[in-house]
C-alpha cells in the first residue's frame with residue numbers, strides 16, 4: 001500500500017508538468033471562486049484564492065456530485081504556499097495550482113467515490129487514513 005501510494009504521487013506530480021501547468025493557468029482570467037474550494041488557512045496567510053480553481057476540475061467534481069445521491073463535500077481545495085507547508089503537503093502539490101480537491105461522501109466509501117471520480121476522468125489518490133479521495137486534473 002505504502003509503495004503504491006508513492007508511485008501514484010510520482011505519476012501524478014512530475015516536476016515538468018507542474019511548471020508547465022502553472023504557467024498555463026496563470027493566463028486564465030479570474031472569475032468568481034466557489035467558497036468550498038477556499039484555502040484552509042481561513043485568511044491567515046492568503047485571501048482564500050492565491051490561484052484560481054481550475055474550471056475543468058470544478059466541472060468534473062460537479063459531475064461526480066451528479067452521479068451520487070448524497071452530498072459530496074470538498075474537504076480541501078486551493079492551498080497557499082504557507083498552508084501547504086503547515087499541512088506538510090508535497091512541495092509540488094496540485095492543490096497549490098488549484099487543480100486538486102479532496103472530496104468525501106458519507107455514504108460512499110473511499111473506493112466507491114474514487115471509482116466515480118475516475119469514471120468522469122479525474123486522477124485520484126485514495127486516502128484511506130482520512131477517508132477521502134484526492135482528485136486532480138492534469139490537462
Ligand SMILES: [Zn+2]
Nearest residue numbers: 039041046080
Ligand atoms: Zn491560504
Ligand SMILES: [Zn+2]
Nearest residue numbers: 100101102134
Ligand atoms: Zn489532495
